[in-house]
Amino acid sequence: MRVSGIPSRAGAKNASIKLNAKRSMPLYTGLYGHQNAFGHAIQCSTSSASTRSDSTESSAATTIPDSNSKLKIPPRSSSSYADLELSSPEAQELRENGFRSTRRTKLICTIGPSCCSEEMLATLASNGMNVARLNLSHGDHQWHRDIIARIRKLNKDKGFSVALMLDTEGGSEVHLASVTQPRQAVRGEEIILTIREPSPLNGKQDNLLSVSFGGFVEDVVTGDVVSLDGGMVTLEVLRKSGPDLICSVLDPGLILPRASITVTRGGKLLRAKNSMLPVISAKDWNDIDLAIEQQVDFIGVSFVKTADVLHNLRSYVASRSDRVIELVAKIESFDSVGKNLPLIIDAADAVMVARGDLGAQIPLEDVPSVQREIVVRCRQRGKPVIVASQLLESMHTLPTPTRAEVADIGDAVRQKADALMLSGESAVGAFPDRALDVLRTVATRMELWCREEPPGSIALPQLASTPDGRTSEEMCAAAAAVSNNLNARAIFCFTKRGFMANFMSRMRPDAPIFAFCDSQETRQRLNLRWGVIPFRIDLQSDPEANVQRTFALLKKRELISTGDLVVVVSDVRQEGMAAPVSAEAVERGQGVVRSVQVRRVP
Structure with missing residues (x-):
């Protein structure tokens, strides 16, 4: 790709960037496991709209419950949105640390008896918890409903934006059934x-x-x-x-x-x-129905062995819910690695490296290399990857971690995994808030050190298969390069479904990615993407109006100042194109104004 017209630092105001995308690309299974034509954007004046087709073919032997009728889901209470919604902890971090020093790695906490009170949940959210994970191996459905209600109440009352993940037990795991206390x-x-x-x-x-x-x-x-x-x-x-x-x-x-x-x-x-056991048991199907009923953001699928399991589950969820629920494939069995791994990654929306159970099924000495392989493959395919299990195992009972645990966290951050996850440390540990503090401070410091190193050498293959998708991919590559070269304060990404923000995250730019979307669902899902700070804002059909309004609102909150340099990436529908755009129109480049610009805040 060639980028021309890149301005100097002194003359970067309101300059547009011209892109030339020439390379052919392999078929890409989209961010939500569907084959997509990425409807995103360039002011070199291509336009399009994104399409989505659900994949329903599979050959898994697992029996799927009847899905002819959708679950009755209670509507969410509607509340009037502010002009610009940003998670209060992220706003505070931006003000205190500055844009370049803001944490990029996302943090996940497993909720359990040690941290399920409203006070402790508020503490975890204030200290940087981006996603709350509920493990359906423990507790009954009503307990999980109560926790979900508490988290959503905190989001509404205190300005948090904590996403929700429900984690299935997994039918193929053999475990103890009678032990109730350690x-x-x-x-x-x-x-x-x-x-x-x-x-x-x-x-x-x-x-x-x-x-x-x-x-x-x-x-x-x-x-x-x-x-x-x-x-x-x-x-x-x-x-x-x-x-x-x-x-x-x-x-x-x-x-x-x-x-x-x-x-x-x-x-x-x-x-x-466990070779004869199904990946998804009868209990798991009931738990998945709970996840659909509660309209969570992610479902963690335990002990995934083949991609067919994910295809089946995606069809089941799509038949029962109009809401997009992303599937997180947990890599924790012998069958998950090897030849099945690339297929599982392509079929999933995100991947979790569950090192505890995985380390029991492969040689211990192979765990670091397998973790590295999974992280690299996920980055190449544009799928968020979570490193989990025993990150701070000693903090179950001790107030400080071992130095080896700190080094382990640092290695995962250096690999640029999207997220780190606490399991028992937060769920049943004696110091859940301290464990999260350690995770946050080590991740933040390691990121600063990594930015002092030369750029990484991981090759990112091209993903999109359509001209429109290739345009989007080249735009994000150009925006990341320009942002790094010009030392921009931030990348502003205006996006409807989050595709462009996900592409930007894949590039791992030095600057934080401000993703502006008008959907709370999209905002919640972006909480799992490296470097993305999601905002909710009412987007207009005029791209320039969106930019100017965002500048004004961020200045009002004292998050940016006059003269700040930002890179703007946009994929917003044109005036007069409110109606759905056909697939043929997508190929002709109609429907969405797409642009990459370098701007000075007026």
């Missing part, structure tokens, strides 16, 4: 694993632990090693007694409720334990 396992202690249902003595016998999968005992033999929670506790099988396994504790530790179970024989993973 208990310490002592070396040499006898532990009995049973598949009897209900378990004898109703859990009153402390060393008798029920297993969730009835076929678990069949293939286990004497001498096998059973690992709980990826090796936090290990047991040796001494003998079998009908439906029970009599085990001895090899490595002591804390046995947690619903701890995952894996079995190794001769140092190799015994995969027969």
Whole structure:
């Protein structure tokens, strides 16, 4: 791509950038898992509109519940929007740290007993929580409804913009079923694993632990090693007694409720334990219905093994909800990596590297390289990627992290993962707010250090398959390059569905990306994108009017000043084009004014 007409720093006022896109591109499965013609923008005067086609073909064996009728979803309460909506913690950070020092990495907290009060949720939101994750492995549906209501009330009353993710349990995970409270396992202690249902003595016998999968005992033999929670506790099988396994504790530790179970024989993973289980269980389908009912922003899909699971689930969600709910594929099993990984990434809207369960199914020494591979592939495909599990494991019980944990966070930030996630540290840990503080401060400092390094060498392949999509991609590449070269304070991105903001995030520019959209749904989803600060504003059909109004509102809030240099990217519908634009019109370049400009704030 060639960019001409780039002004000098002294003469950058109101200059337009001319783009020349020539390269051919492979087919791209869009940001929401659909094949898209990206309807975005250039003032070198192409115009278009975006289209979306849902992929419903799949060959997964999982049985899908009947989806002929949509769920009855209560309407959200409507409230009058302010002229410009920005999350209050992000506004404060911009004022205190400056645009260039504002945190780019997004932070996710798992909500549990330690942080479910309204006061603690407000503290986490104030301290930088971008997404609240609810793990459906724990708690009943009413508990989750109550937490969702609290978070939405905080968003409304205190000016937060915390997005919501509901995480399914995953049918193919084998886990403990009878442990309700953490208990310490002592070396040499006898532990009995049973598949009897209900378990004898109703859990009153402390060393008798029920297993969730009835076929678990069949293939286990004497001498096998059973690992709980990826090796936090290990047991040796001494003998079998009908439906029970009599085990001895090899490595002591804390046995947690619903701890995952894996079995190794001769140092190799015994995969027969869960190979016959569906990825999405009957319970998961009920939980997914809850996610649709509550109109959450993301659904975390556990133990994804193939792309077909995501295609099936996307069709199911689309048949029951008019709202876009993004699917987060959790990479946490042996089958998720290798040849299936690229297909899963393409089918997902976002990806989570769930290192805890993944590390129990692949060699420990492979975890860092697999994490790196997943992050790079997701960046190349323009999919948000979350690094999760055991980032601050010691802070379950301690107020400060180990230095190795700090280095681990720094490495994930240096890889430019979109988000970092706290699991048990926030859900059941003793110091959820301190853990989030550590995550935020380490991420912010590491980002500053990374910006002092030369630009990264990750090659970003072209994604779009249509002329319109190629134009959008080239625009974002040009905007990122110009912003870096001119040391712009920010990139202003005017977007309806968030496609352009997602493209901009993929480029990882030095300047923060201010994404202006008129949809609260889009604003919430953009909370997962690296470097994107989402605003809600009523967009007009006149692109210049949007720019001038945004300048005025940001100046009024003292976020920008006269003379500040910004790069403006826009994809707003033209005057007189309020009606839907046909696919043929998209190819002719009609319907949306698209522009990349370098502007000085008047």
